Amino acid sequence: MISFDRQEFYPLKNLFLISDIQYLLKDNLSNFKIENNFKIKDISSPTNIVENSIIFIDKNTDKIDFNKHNICLVTNDSNYFNKNQNILLVDNLSHAYNVIINNMFYHDDIPNYPDDFSYQNGSYISIFSKIHESVDIGKNCVIARGVEIGKHSIIKNNVVIKSSILGENVIISDNSSIGTTGFGFDFNNRGASNLNPQVGIVYIDNNVHLGASCTIDRGKIDMTYIGKNSMIDNLVHIAHNVHLSDNACIAAQTGISGSVIIGKNSTIGGQSGFAGHIKIGDNVVIAAKSGVTKNIKDNSIVAGFPAIDIKKWKKMVIRQKKSGYK
Amino acid sequence: MISFDRQEFYPLKNLFLISDIQYLLKDNLSNFKIENNFKIKDISSPTNIVENSIIFIDKNTDKIDFNKHNICLVTNDSNYFNKNQNILLVDNLSHAYNVIINNMFYHDDIPNYPDDFSYQNGSYISIFSKIHESVDIGKNCVIARGVEIGKHSIIKNNVVIKSSILGENVIISDNSSIGTTGFGFDFNNRGASNLNPQVGIVYIDNNVHLGASCTIDRGKIDMTYIGKNSMIDNLVHIAHNVHLSDNACIAAQTGISGSVIIGKNSTIGGQSGFAGHIKIGDNVVIAAKSGVTKNIKDNSIVAGFPAIDIKKWKKMVIRQKKSGYK
Amino acid sequence: MISFDRQEFYPLKNLFLISDIQYLLKDNLSNFKIENNFKIKDISSPTNIVENSIIFIDKNTDKIDFNKHNICLVTNDSNYFNKNQNILLVDNLSHAYNVIINNMFYHDDIPNYPDDFSYQNGSYISIFSKIHESVDIGKNCVIARGVEIGKHSIIKNNVVIKSSILGENVIISDNSSIGTTGFGFDFNNRGASNLNPQVGIVYIDNNVHLGASCTIDRGKIDMTYIGKNSMIDNLVHIAHNVHLSDNACIAAQTGISGSVIIGKNSTIGGQSGFAGHIKIGDNVVIAAKSGVTKNIKDNSIVAGFPAIDIKKWKKMVIRQKKSGYK
Numbered sequence: 001m002i003s004f005d006r007q008e009f010y011p012l013k014n015l016f017l018i019s020d021i022q023y024l025l026k027d028n029l030s031n032f033k034i035e036n037n038f039k040i041k042d043i044s045s046p047t048n049i050v051e052n053s054i055i056f057i058d059k060n061t062d063k064i065d066f067n068k069h070n071i072c073l074v075t076n077d078s079n080y081f082n083k084n085q086n087i088l089l090v091d092n093l094s095h096a097y098n099v100i101i102n103n104m105f106y107h108d109d110i111p112n113y114p115d116d117f118s119y120q121n122g123s124y125i126s127i128f129s130k131i132h133e134s135v136d137i138g139k140n141c142v143i144a145r146g147v148e149i150g151k152h153s154i155i156k157n158n159v160v161i162k163s164s165i166l167g168e169n170v171i172i173s174d175n176s177s178i179g180t181t182g183f184g185f186d187f188n189n190r191g192a193s194n195l196n197p198q199v200g201i202v203y204i205d206n207n208v209h210l211g212a213s214c215t216i217d218r219g220k221i222d223m224t225y226i227g228k229n230s231m232i233d234n235l236v237h238i239a240h241n242v243h244l245s246d247n248a249c250i251a252a253q254t255g256i257s258g259s260v261i262i263g264k265n266s267t268i269g270g271q272s273g274f275a276g277h278i279k280i281g282d283n284v285v286i287a288a289k290s291g292v293t294k295n296i297k298d299n300s301i302v303a304g305f306p307a308i309d310i311k312k313w314k315k316m317v318i319r320q321k322k323s324g325y326k
Numbered sequence: 327m328i329s330f331d332r333q334e335f336y337p338l339k340n341l342f343l344i345s346d347i348q349y350l351l352k353d354n355l356s357n358f359k360i361e362n363n364f365k366i367k368d369i370s371s372p373t374n375i376v377e378n379s380i381i382f383i384d385k386n387t388d389k390i391d392f393n394k395h396n397i398c399l400v401t402n403d404s405n406y407f408n409k410n411q412n413i414l415l416v417d418n419l420s421h422a423y424n425v426i427i428n429n430m431f432y433h434d435d436i437p438n439y440p441d442d443f444s445y446q447n448g449s450y451i452s453i454f455s456k457i458h459e460s461v462d463i464g465k466n467c468v469i470a471r472g473v474e475i476g477k478h479s480i481i482k483n484n485v486v487i488k489s490s491i492l493g494e495n496v497i498i499s500d501n502s503s504i505g506t507t508g509f510g511f512d513f514n515n516r517g518a519s520n521l522n523p524q525v526g527i528v529y530i531d532n533n534v535h536l537g538a539s540c541t542i543d544r545g546k547i548d549m550t551y552i553g554k555n556s557m558i559d560n561l562v563h564i565a566h567n568v569h570l571s572d573n574a575c576i577a578a579q580t581g582i583s584g585s586v587i588i589g590k591n592s593t594i595g596g597q598s599g600f601a602g603h604i605k606i607g608d609n610v611v612i613a614a615k616s617g618v619t620k621n622i623k624d625n626s627i628v629a630g631f632p633a634i635d636i637k638k639w640k641k642m643v644i645r646q647k648k649s650g651y652k
Numbered sequence: 653m654i655s656f657d658r659q660e661f662y663p664l665k666n667l668f669l670i671s672d673i674q675y676l677l678k679d680n681l682s683n684f685k686i687e688n689n690f691k692i693k694d695i696s697s698p699t700n701i702v703e704n705s706i707i708f709i710d711k712n713t714d715k716i717d718f719n720k721h722n723i724c725l726v727t728n729d730s731n732y733f734n735k736n737q738n739i740l741l742v743d744n745l746s747h748a749y750n751v752i753i754n755n756m757f758y759h760d761d762i763p764n765y766p767d768d769f770s771y772q773n774g775s776y777i778s779i780f781s782k783i784h785e786s787v788d789i790g791k792n793c794v795i796a797r798g799v800e801i802g803k804h805s806i807i808k809n810n811v812v813i814k815s816s817i818l819g820e821n822v823i824i825s826d827n828s829s830i831g832t833t834g835f836g837f838d839f840n841n842r843g844a845s846n847l848n849p850q851v852g853i854v855y856i857d858n859n860v861h862l863g864a865s866c867t868i869d870r871g872k873i874d875m876t877y878i879g880k881n882s883m884i885d886n887l888v889h890i891a892h893n894v895h896l897s898d899n900a901c902i903a904a905q906t907g908i909s910g911s912v913i914i915g916k917n918s919t920i921g922g923q924s925g926f927a928g929h930i931k932i933g934d935n936v937v938i939a940a941k942s943g944v945t946k947n948i949k950d951n952s953i954v955a956g957f958p959a960i961d962i963k964k965w966k967k968m969v970i971r972q973k974k975s976g977y978k
Contacts, residue, residue: 109497109535111462111478117448122769122776124448124465136763139776139794140810142465142483142500152763157794157812158466158827160483160500160538171761171844174794174812174829175484175865177500177538183559183577187593190573191533191555192497207843209761212812212829212867213501213887215538215560215578229843233835234867234889235539235907237560237578237596247842251835252867252889253907253925255561255579255596257614267839270889270907271925271943273579273597273615289925289943289957291597291615305615306643316646317958320968435823435861437788437804443774450774450791468791468809468826484792486809486826486864501810503826503864509885509903513919516899517859517881518823539827541864541886541904561865563886563904563922581887581905581922599905599923599941617923617941631941632969642972 002203004223006042008128009146009163010105010199011114016040018072018086021054024099025074031089033081038070043101043199045221054104056097074100094186094196101197108144108162109181109195115145138174147179150206163218167206173234175213178202182217182240182258196220198240211236211252233270251288263298273305287313328529328549332368334454335472335489336431336525337440342366344398344412347380350425351400357415359407364396369427369525371547380430382423400426420512420522427523434470434488435507435521441471464500473505476532489544493532499560501539504528508543508566508584522546524566537562537578559596577614589624599631613639654855656875658694660780661798661815662757662851663766668692670724670738673706676751677726683741685733690722695753695851697873706756708749726752746838746848753849760796760814761833761847767797790826799831802858815870819858825886827865830854834869834892834910848872850892863888863904885922903940915950925957939965 014020017037022029042053046061051068057075066084073084076093090096106113117124122139125131129147137143138157147161150168155161159172162179172178184196200219204210204226211234218224219241226238227246236250239258244250248262251270256262262280269288274280281298291305303313340346343363348355368379372387377394383401392410399410402419416422432439443450448465451457455473463469464483473487476494481487485498488505498504510522526545530536530552537560544550545567552564553572562576565584570576574588577596582588588606595614600606607624617631629639666672669689674681694705698713703720709727718736725736728745742748758765769776774791777783781799789795790809799813802820807813811824814831824830836848852871856862856878863886870876871893878890879898888902891910896902900914903922908914914932921940926932933950943957955965 108482109480111460111480113462117465119448122771134763136765139769140466140484140792154761154763156760158484158501158792158810158829162500169843169845171833171847173832174814175501175539175810175827175867177484177560180499180538180560181497181535183537183557185535185557187575190557190575191495192535192557193495193533194555195497195535195557207845209833209837209844209847211835212832213539213561213827213865215501217560229846231835231837231842231844231847234829234832234869235561235865235887239578249839249842251909252891253579253905257577257596270909271597271923275614288927308647312647319649320646320972321960321964323971434808435806437786437806439788443791445774466792466810484810484827488826501827501865503810503886506825506864506886507823507861509863509883511861511883513901516883516901517821518861518883519821519859520881521823521861521883539865539887541827543886561887565904579905583903583922597923601940634973638973645975646972 002223002225004165004201004203006105006199009201010107011145012041012104013106014103016054016100016104018088021072021074021100022088024103025088025090025096028090028092028096028099029088030091031078031081033085033087035085036070038072038086040070040072040104043104043221044071048222054100056093058093092186094189097196098194101199105197105199107197107199109192109197113145117142132168144179146201156212163200164202164204164216166204167208167228169207170204171209173210173212173214176210176215178204178210178214178216179218180215182220184220184240184258200224200240202226205230205246208232214238217258227264239276245282285310328551330491330527330529330549332431332525335527336433338367338430339432340429342380342426342430344414347398347400347426348414350429351414351416351422354416354418354422354425355414356417357404357407359411359413361411362396364398364412366396366398366430369430369547370397374548380426382419384419418512420515420520423522424520427525431523431525433523433525435518435523439471443468458494470505472527482538489526490528490530490542492530493534493554495533496530497535499536499538499540502536502541504530504536504540504542505544506541508546510546510566510584526550526566528552531556531572534558540564543584553590565602571608611636654875654877656817656853656855658757658851661853662759663797664693664756665758666755668706668752668756670740673724673726673752674740676755677740677742677748680742680744680748680751681740682743683730683733685737685739687737688722690724690738692722692724692756695756695873696723700874706752708745710745744838746841749848750846753851757849757851759849759851761844761849765797769794784820796831798853808864815852816854816856816868818856819860819880821859822856823861825862825864825866828862828867830856830862830866830868831870832867834872836872836892836910852876852892854878857882857898860884866890869910879916891928897934937962 044053044055052070054072059077123141128145140158144162153170156174164179182198205228217240230248233252237255241259245264254272257276263282285301287303290307293306301310303310370379370381378396380398385403449467454471466484470488475492479496490505508524531554543566556574559578563581567585571590580598583602589608598616611627613629616633619632627636629636696705696707704722706724711729775793780797792810796814801818805822808826816831834850857880869892882900885904889907893911897916906924909928915934937953939955942959945958953962955962
């Protein structure tokens with residue numbers, strides 16, 4: 001997995017000890033076990049655990065590797081009590097996540113996110129970004145804190161790029177937004193101030209072409225990844241934590257929900273949609289206007305909503321035509 | 327109903343007497359009855375009638391409360407002749423609306439809309455707007471005449487806000503457009519110069535989160551309303567006169583047509599669409615990619631196009647799979 | 653057909669002789685016949701051939717008029733060898749197109765596209781554009797090289813217009829992008845640097861209203877055309893080489909794929925989609941959320957996906973409701 005330094009994008013607001021976390025959680029805390037009181041410098045996702053970090057674990061999370069030092073585990077599942085040295089048991093995990101992460105990192109969904117820009121040739125470029133000198137940047141763009149852009153990339157006009165790393169020879173067309181906030185919150189507690197902080201990034205690999213007025217949300221904790229040589233048309237939405245493998249081709253107005261994994265060499269028709277958290281194999285073709293609700297095997301061609309094998313879909317359509325309107 | 331002062335957004339171009347209106351309508355006028363010749367200061371919709379205003383009434387309009395003073399009624403329905411003291415009968419109501427309102431108010435679909443901006447920290451802010459000092463505004467935004475924004479709201483980058491009132495703790499993400507022109511015109515007389523003037527506003531209540539590259543059209547005469555705590559994802563379109571009640575959750579690329587009313591606590595999947603002028607109850611769940619064509623009762627869960635009860639939809643899908651592709 | 657001067661938008665990088673082209677193609681060239689060695693000043697599409705130009709012809713192309721002087725034909729079909737005096741036979745036509753056109757014209761998908769802007773009243777206006785003095789332009793717009801805009805048009809805020817000609821009384825709403833890059837490339841050779849250069853334009857005729865956050869891709873070689881009096885709602889995507897005839901009405905979030913031809917007086921519901929290269933007749937009504945996959949005759953009303961006659965579609969829906977969920 002490609003790694004990144006979170007603090008390049010989200011400066012640490014407070015460096016917490018577990019005892020500080022314990023204090024922050026207050027009434028939400030129902031039990032705890034603290035064996036050593038180390039400093040927490042990062043947040044981990046269940047699939048990418050780093051040392052000296054805090055990790056939030058839900059009842060449904062599986063396969064966690066606790067083989068790291070100094071992990072502060074926050075959970076709403078009392079079964080975890082034996083599995084970790086440093087553990088905080090809470091009633092409301094989403095609320096705990098919000099309180100802790102909002103106090104730990106600066107991000108752009110709470111006021112006063114710190115950044116500083118130079119105005120260069122019509123666009124605002126963060127002094128904390130790293131843009132290769134060969135990059136072409138149009139007018140009225142915003143390139144925010146921590147953003148890296150590789151050689152010979154072209155950023156057109158009115159583009160907003162935040163919390164993202166872009167490779168070489170990438171093209172981003174007009175009016176697109178990269179690194180926007182993922183749509184993550186507790187459904188029982190809605191509202192802008194209850195948003196789960198999104199402190200991951202977008203990683204766009206070499207030679208990707210992104211159309212106009214697209215939106216790519218950053219990962220919640222890890223990254224939203226766009227593989228090499230991918231071709232993405234206009235008005236496409238890619239949600240947080242999506243992993244799009246190399247050589248994807250995505251036609252206009254398609255939407256990919258959170259945490260979807262798409263294999264290599266995909267070809268996806270326009271106005272298609274994907275349910276969250278599904279896995280699409282390699283070399284898959286998805287016809288236009290499909291609604292993909294389940295995992296799809298390698299080398300499949302699917303169509304319709306719910307998407308099924310395209311031959312079956314065509315037969316179904318013919319049958320519906322014949323018998324459907326008598 | 328929340329009220330607003332139209333002239334904060336649409337300055338009066340001419341203060342008309344009914345006799346002036348009569349002159350403007352010329353050949354379009356087939357009959358009239360003028361009992362007192364008052365000054366007209368506003369326009370009313372059929373559901374929100376104010377004094378000293380003009381109101382346009384169609385054959386199909388019902389339940390009008392004429393219990394106000396100094397109403398100038400313009401209609402294409404001769405049956406209204408007995409119902410009002412001051413009435414102008416026209417052949418083409420849409421044309422009458424256009425001529426009168428284009429001459430009465432400045433708006434941004436005819437040239438020379440008057441506004442004046444200061445350039446503050448990378449964005450154009452109208453000197454006629456009221457932005458609380460705690461509001462964070464990103465780069466390359468335009469905040470136009472009359473706009474109000476409440477405490478602690480965050481407006482990200484490249485956002486355009488016109489003819490709108492935003493509450494407290496609202497977040498508007500990058501490249502979104504609020505207060506855009508509603509899609510209203512006479513289908514038999516198309517073209518930019520035949521657009522029905524849209525002189526209402528957008529009201530976004532407290533704690534709403536709006537994603538990137540969304541468009542929210544302003545009301546035609548009254549308002550498009552977004553209820554408290556609503557969470558709206560990227561690339562969502564909300565048309566003119568929509569009323570979205572509190573705690574809505576709307577996933578990406580959904581489109582809500584004009585005058586749709588949606589009850590509290592709605593959860594709406596991505597790429598859903600709604601026919602115009604329908605009413606959705608409270609606590610309704612609408613699955614992704616639904617096409618909602620009719621009113622939906624409280625507490626329903628619907629799916630498909632046309633959207634039906636989700637259990638029925640699932641059975642139908644299974645049956646189609648079984649018999650559909652023999 | 654309306655003509656335009658390509659070099660107003662795409663300055664000539666190199667003025668090639670056929671012998672230069674022959675050199676550029678190198679290993680890709682399998683045979684050639686050069687009878688006179690003229691200068692090539694333009695590119696032609698198969699349906700609009702101009703003199704002293706280069707033209708790329710595929711096996712599937714039909715009906716070509718060779719009745720012009722000094723045509724350099726590049727093809728992957730050896731059957732063309734007898735049909736032209738100056739012909740280059742290549743193995744990979746897409747690659748030949750890319751190499752030649754990228755070396756012949758400057759365009760905005762390779763670095764260092766030459767343009768020069770003045771900053772006027774909050775927007776960047778190319779010194780190589782022709783904007784009528786009566787045009788209203790909002791803030792944070794970019795009007796690029798070669799763009800023409802006719803009398804009394806209104807360009808709202810944060811709009812990007814490139815490689816386009818706009819007529820009179822046109823309205824372009826906020827955050828829209830006109831003249832963006834068409835989605836054209838060899839499916840077997842993906843990636844931003846393998847994009848087929850798009851060196852056509854967008855032509856928007858008089859009195860068109862375009863909504864917010866729309867994207868209109870420019871033609872590949874000729875033009876994407878939007879007919880007079882057309883009304884286009886928000887978040888609509890119109891791909892390269894589309895021809896939309898007069899008086900179109902297109903509701904929000906519709907997507908029209910490449911090279912679709914739509915007749916006069918069309919009315920197209922929201923979230924509709926069109927397969928590429930189809931032809932829609934005059935006076936056609938397409939219901940919301942339709943997926944149009946085939947040619948549609950004049951005066952048809954269609955619905956569904958695949959779109960069929962709306963009466964048949966309604967019967968089918970009723971039948972599915974009855975038998976579908978037993």
